[in-house]
Amino acid sequence: MVSKIRLEILTIEGKLFDEEIDMVVAPGIEGVFGVLPNHAPLLTTLNYGELQVKRSGQPDEFFAIGGGFIEVRPDHVVVMADSAERADEIDVSRAEESRLRAQSSLEKRGETIEFEKAQDSLKRSALRVKIAKRRGRRSRG
Amino acid sequence: MASLQDIKRRIKSITNIGKVTRAMQMVAASKMRRAQEQAIASRPYAAKSWEILTHLVEQAGDVSQLHPLLMQPEKVEKVAILLITSDKGLAGGYNGNTIRKTTAFMQDSNHQEASLITVGRKGRDFMVRYGRNVVAEFSEIPARPSTLDIAPISHIVIDGFLSGEYDEVYIAYTDFVNTLVQEPTLRLLLPIQPGQVDSKVMEKYLAKDEKPLSSGSVYTYEPDDPTKLLDTILPRLTELQIYQAYLESRASEESARMIAMRNATESANELVGDLTLTYNRVRQESITSEMLDIAGGAEALAQAS
Structure with missing residues (x-):
């Protein structure tokens, strides 16, 4: 078994x-x-x-x-x-930074490749921020 | 005959060159090790994706109709070549070999007008100088690339293929065999040919002890249609191959540079040895002639008195 x-x-x-x-x-x-x-x-x-x-x-x-x-x-x-x-290997502040960076480059809207790359990076970093923050709350609580 | 001073100066400068090339040799050696490690690290992923791909293809039967990335063109007219070279020189024949292989291929297969996508400054410079059709170029990719660095390259390749801009895409890179042997390689990248899973290229990456996915076992697929999974797997597989080709090239570049620098260091040492010999001989000769002068002078004095 x-x-x-x-x-x-x-x-x-x-x-x-x-x-x-x-x-x-x-x-x-x-x-x-x-x-x-x-x-x-x-x-x-x-x-x-x-x-x-x-x-x-x-x-x-x-x-x-x-x-x-x-x-x-x-x-x-x-x-x-x-x-x-x-x-626990995600650095919250760096993740947040990269999320903001991705967002601002999305707003500028360059070429399509750049756009997709930024979109991808935004999704990824938003997720990292979310997970890292949750873990932080748990360890405090 | 060069003067003593000149020879001394040359010895000094060549000693310095030797020191520089020795340092470059060391740096190249450590970079080579890192690139190799990185290439090996992607092996489990590579093995698994081939396994799943073969499994899916087995389930489905007729391969070429499954997915656009697997579709064999009826007639090959437009070809793209992804050429991977380095940004920097001083690596012996490394860049030259790959470029020669590529131009030979273009000539032999009558694809003079092939579109080139170059990675690395050396390949780009060469192709631009000879008026080839360079459609995209990438340079200054970090020494330890992540898949994000490779993504734009695979993006261009896959889009070009899917939109019908290219009927076939080849990849030219340097395969790392060992420190002394690097093999310039050119092979088909797209369409993907699942039948060739056990080709020489992937053989290196497939673990021998891995149990194959048994075709008998029944899998549940989500989404239901197993071929939809190919949408996820095939582009990744392409990216993976480009990534690995890049790392192989990287390891080859550094080992070629290491060997080139070792040869340079050896030549420098040899030259210093030769020059030191000349230096001593010239010095000895000048002492001898001075001695003769003095002896002659003394003789003349003695006779005069």
């Missing part, structure tokens, strides 16, 4: 996470879903959002995921993210 799942978080730049966990909550394209051990095989794309890792006896861990896809097997979950960051 499998009681744990192995979770891997991969990005093009490298492997971010590879451990045995109890449950993972991921931002699927059609809604947030949780994965427990022995989940049916699933292949889906991911949205911008937050990925939550639950382990018994340890505080939950959060990751900011910037889209990608996920493969679920009964004992193994692989997240292939376009970008992924551990919540």
Whole structure:
């Protein structure tokens, strides 16, 4: 009987996470879903959002995921993210700064490529700010 | 014959050049290691995406109709080449080899008018000088690139292909084999050919022990149509290949530079050795001739008295 799942978080730049966990909550394209051990095989794309890792006896861990896809097997979950960051590695003030920067360059509206890049960067940084702030509140509360 | 002073000055300046090239050799060595590490770090991702792609293609059957990025053109007329070179020189034959490979390809395959997308100043300068059709250029990409730095490049490539502007896109870069061997490579980037998953290119990145996704197991897909997933996977795979090609080129560049600088350091040391020998000989000769002068003078004095 499998009681744990192995979770891997991969990005093009490298492997971010590879451990045995109890449950993972991921931002699927059609809604947030949780994965427990022995989940049916699933292949889906991911949205911008937050990925939550639950382990018994340890505080939950959060990751900011910037889209990608996920493969679920009964004992193994692989997240292939376009970008992924551990919540406690996000610097709130820097994230906020980059959010403002992205917003201002969006307002200027340059070429399409620049525009899409800025839009992407705005989504990403807004998410980072959100996740980092929430984590901050929890640790205070 | 150069004067003693001249030789001394040359020895000094060549010693300095040797010091500079030695320092550059060290810097290149450490940069090479970093680029290699980074290239290796993207392996798990690469392996997994190929795996999922093969799985999806297996499920679907006819490949070329699945997705525009997989569609084989009926006739190849317009071709684009993504040429990856360095911004800086002093790297031996590194840039020259890749550029030669590219121009040879353009000549042989009759794609003289191919659109070029250059990464790195050296390739751009060359192609512009020879009046080639450079449509986009990228330079000053950071030494440790993130995917965000590569995104605009893949954007141009993919958009160009999807809009029908190019029938095929090739990528020219330098494959890093080891410190001494770097191989200029030119291969097809788009359309993606899932059949070639085990081609030489990806072989390097695929872990041997990885269990393949069993085609027998039934997956649930979200969105329901598994081919929709290709929309997500294929552009990423393209970006990944460009990213890896860039890192390979980067590692090659630095190792080529390291070797070039090591040769330069060795030549400098040899030259210093030769010059020191000349210096001593000239010095000895001048002492001898002075001695002869003195002896001759003394002789003349003795005879006069």
